[in-house]
Amino acid sequence: MESNDPFDLRAAFRAGWSPRSTARLAPGRVQANFVALPAASALDFAAFCQRNPRSCPVLAMGAPGERLLPGMGRDFDLATDLPRYRVWRDGAPAEEPTDIADLWRDDMVGFLLGCSYSFEWALGQAGMVLRHWASGSNPPIYRTNIPCVSAGNFAGNIIVSMRPLRPADAIRAVQITSRFPRVHGAPLHIGLPELIGVDLDRRDGGDDLSPQADELPVFWACGVTPESALRAAKLPFAITHYPGAMAITDLWNADLAE
Amino acid sequence: MESNDPFDLRAAFRAGWSPRSTARLAPGRVQANFVALPAASALDFAAFCQRNPRSCPVLAMGAPGERLLPGMGRDFDLATDLPRYRVWRDGAPAEEPTDIADLWRDDMVGFLLGCSYSFEWALGQAGMVLRHWASGSNPPIYRTNIPCVSAGNFAGNIIVSMRPLRPADAIRAVQITSRFPRVHGAPLHIGLPELIGVDLDRRDGGDDLSPQADELPVFWACGVTPESALRAAKLPFAITHYPGAMAITDLWNADLAE
Numbered sequence: 267m268e269s270n271d272p273f274d275l276r277a278a279f280r281a282g283w284s285p286r287s288t289a290r291l292a293p294g295r296v297q298a299n300f301v302a303l304p305a306a307s308a309l310d311f312a313a314f315c316q317r318n319p320r321s322c323p324v325l326a327m328g329a330p331g332e333r334l335l336p337g338m339g340r341d342f343d344l345a346t347d348l349p350r351y352r353v354w355r356d357g358a359p360a361e362e363p364t365d366i367a368d369l370w371r372d373d374m375v376g377f378l379l380g381c382s383y384s385f386e387w388a389l390g391q392a393g394m395v396l397r398h399w400a401s402g403s404n405p406p407i408y409r410t411n412i413p414c415v416s417a418g419n420f421a422g423n424i425i426v427s428m429r430p431l432r433p434a435d436a437i438r439a440v441q442i443t444s445r446f447p448r449v450h451g452a453p454l455h456i457g458l459p460e461l462i463g464v465d466l467d468r469r470d471g472g473d474d475l476s477p478q479a480d481e482l483p484v485f486w487a488c489g490v491t492p493e494s495a496l497r498a499a500k501l502p503f504a505i506t507h508y509p510g511a512m513a514i515t516d517l518w519n520a521d522l523a524e
Numbered sequence: 525m526e527s528n529d530p531f532d533l534r535a536a537f538r539a540g541w542s543p544r545s546t547a548r549l550a551p552g553r554v555q556a557n558f559v560a561l562p563a564a565s566a567l568d569f570a571a572f573c574q575r576n577p578r579s580c581p582v583l584a585m586g587a588p589g590e591r592l593l594p595g596m597g598r599d600f601d602l603a604t605d606l607p608r609y610r611v612w613r614d615g616a617p618a619e620e621p622t623d624i625a626d627l628w629r630d631d632m633v634g635f636l637l638g639c640s641y642s643f644e645w646a647l648g649q650a651g652m653v654l655r656h657w658a659s660g661s662n663p664p665i666y667r668t669n670i671p672c673v674s675a676g677n678f679a680g681n682i683i684v685s686m687r688p689l690r691p692a693d694a695i696r697a698v699q700i701t702s703r704f705p706r707v708h709g710a711p712l713h714i715g716l717p718e719l720i721g722v723d724l725d726r727r728d729g730g731d732d733l734s735p736q737a738d739e740l741p742v743f744w745a746c747g748v749t750p751e752s753a754l755r756a757a758k759l760p761f762a763i764t765h766y767p768g769a770m771a772i773t774d775l776w777n778a779d780l781a782e
Contacts, residue, residue, distance in 0.1 A: 433714045440698040441710060452699060456691045457715045457740045482715045 272514045273340050276347035284349045284364045287510040289383060289402075296449070296519055297512035298325050298338075298378035299489040300348060301496070302366075303504040305330045308375035310418030314495055315379065317415035321424055321491035323380035323448045325515070331372045338378060339516035345370045350508035357500035366505055374505075380449035381489050381512055382427060384519045388442050391520075394435055398475055404510075405429050407471035407490055411463025412454075414491065419499035425470070426454055426462070426485040430477035436484050443486070445523045455485040530772045531598050534605035542607045542622045545768040547641060547660075554707070554777055555770035556583050556596075556636035557747040558606060559754070560624075561762040563588045566633035568676025572753055573637065575673035579682055579749035581638035581706045583773070589630045596636060597774040603628045608766035615758035624763055632763075638707035639747050639770055640685060642777045646700050649778075652693055656733055662768075663687050665729035665748055669721025670712075672749065677757035683728070684712055684720070684743040688735035694742050701744070703781045713743040 269275060272292050288297055303311060308330070315322035326335040333344050345367045353361040353369060363369075382405075386396060398405050405427040412424045431439055436456055444452040455462050466476060466483060471490060477483045496504055507513060527533060530550050546555055561569060566588070573580035584593040591602045603625045611619040611627060621627075640663075644654060656663050663685040670682045689697055694714060702710040713720050724734060724741060729748060735741045754762055765771060 433716055433719060434712075437698055437711055437714060440695055441702050444699050444702075453695055454692075456695060458691055458738065461691060461738055480716065480719055 272516050275514050276339065276342060279349045279364075280343070280346045282364060285511070288349060288512045288514055289510065292514050294387065294519055296325070296515045296517035296522060297381050297383045298515060299381050299492065300344065300376070300378060300507040300513045301492055301504065302344065302374050302376045302506075303501060304371065305373040305375055307418070307499065307501055310420055311377070313417035314414070314420035315377070315492070317417055318424070318491065319447070320451055320454060320487035321414060321489070323450060324377060325380055325448060326378045328376040330375055332376065333370065335376060335378060339514075342515065344376045344513070348507050348513050349511040352506050352508050354496060354501065354504040354506065356502055357497050362508055369505065378513055378515070379489055379492060382450060382486060383512065384449035384522060385443045385446050385486070387519045388446055388523070389439055392438060392442055394431075394439070396429055398429070398473065401473070403473035403475070405472050406469040406475050407488055408464040408485070409470045409494075414495065420495040422491070422494045422498045424454065425488045425490040425494055426464070427472060427488040428466070428475070428483050428485050430475065430481040431484050432481055436482050439484060447524060448522050450486050450488070453484050454487050457482045459483055459485070530774050533772055534597065534600060537607045537622075538601070538604045540622060543769070546607060546770045546772055547768065550772050552645065552776055552778065554583070554773045554775035554780060555639050555641045556773060557639050557750065558602065558634070558636060558765040558771045559750055559762065560602065560632050560634040560764075561759060562629065563631040563633055565676070565757065565759055568678055569635070571675035572672070572678035573635070573750070575675055576682070576749065577705070578709055578712060578745035579672060579747070581708060582635060583638055583706060584636045586634040588633055590634065591628065593634060593636060597772075600773065602634045602771070606765050606771050607769040610764050610766050612754060612759065612762040612764065614760055615755050620766055627763065636771055636773070637747060637750060640708060640744060641770065642707035642780060643701045643704050643744070645777045646704055646781070647697055650696060650700055652689075652697070654687055656687070656731065659731070661731035661733070663730050664727040664733050665746055666722040666743075667728045667752075672753065678753040680749070680752045680756045682712065683746045683748040683752055684722070685730060685746040686724070686733070686741050686743050688733065688739040689742050690739055694740050697742060705782060706780050708744050708746070711742050712745050715740045717741055717743070
């Protein structure tokens, strides 16, 4: 697939193409975490997102049954236009289909949540080169000791991703990502991981990466937080994107800057 | 002196009142570092400030001989309206008069440079309580290994002040002070002092203050940098404010926010 056009890419996903990661696709466009769940629990989830905006910044939210969310992309069908999905049953991953049209129900409510790809793009535009880019890996992920504000059965501690940055870049990264509150915004913590219950040697996801002597660990709230809240809620049924295979919207990252 | 009005305070200074520090006077108003020097060296100094805006942010600059700088304050006479001055001869402090009307010359050029009191005010407005406030002391000051961009004979390394902040406050402080480029702006460094040639136990000025276990050292470019450049230039003649006895302008700190 040569195109960088989100419409073309979504059409290719719909036709069955299922790349493992969307990280390098459609440069400059907003990619999003996807969550869909029955209306019975969607209101609690909406409240959970509203109360935890750093972890769960809502880019778009559907009305029950809506497969097209306004403003997210031309003909963007949530049930067919992601590369792969993860179906959750009783709070655990069950299936990983490339299409959920058969599973979609009239009461399903879809959410698109901001993703770190967007703020990483902004850091790249400022000339930073994040170390995990070179290896094509993911930044390490940690569960903090900071509780989310719960809503209904949605609860859990904030999950963070960590990027090692030299101090001057860390300061610049605070400035830049503060302008992007819809995609996790400013870092949640910097420099002293033990204060947020994190041992850098014991990650809870992502890939291995440690700060060097001239770097500080910089932590951002992470889109894995809502997934963790889904597990905690033990919903009978929910659907998300497959990790790394995000929803590609028509929006430009640059347009998200406040 | 009960008044918080800058005009009244400057009149009191002119009449001979000479408080040791202006730190608690005229809350919310912009206070400034003062430098005056003969026109022969003023152009180099202006270039030095322009090239090192984090250390030497120019709020106002006079034409030769001008004792009143436009926009800085009603009837604000640079030669009489500071609590105390320091006269420099051949690059070293010589006298400390409360009035420089006799020393003022037709070729003197005055500069007012932004001061940390303004960004500390902004941090206070956001609910932060800086530790050196309680003791009425000054933050510790260090000479870094980062050279200023020289101009003429004005040169030297950047001098920084250090404030210990908890990580969440450090992030907030970056956000807040970034909005105030005319009063030193964002921190220059955070967290790893050895990278900028600083040993926290060996300060070059200010008072003793160390980060606690839950704090990071946060460093801002400091108004002592131009004083250090004055020493380096070994000018036959220059005048500054006496340390801590700043120029009090009519400007509001809040109005400096970008």
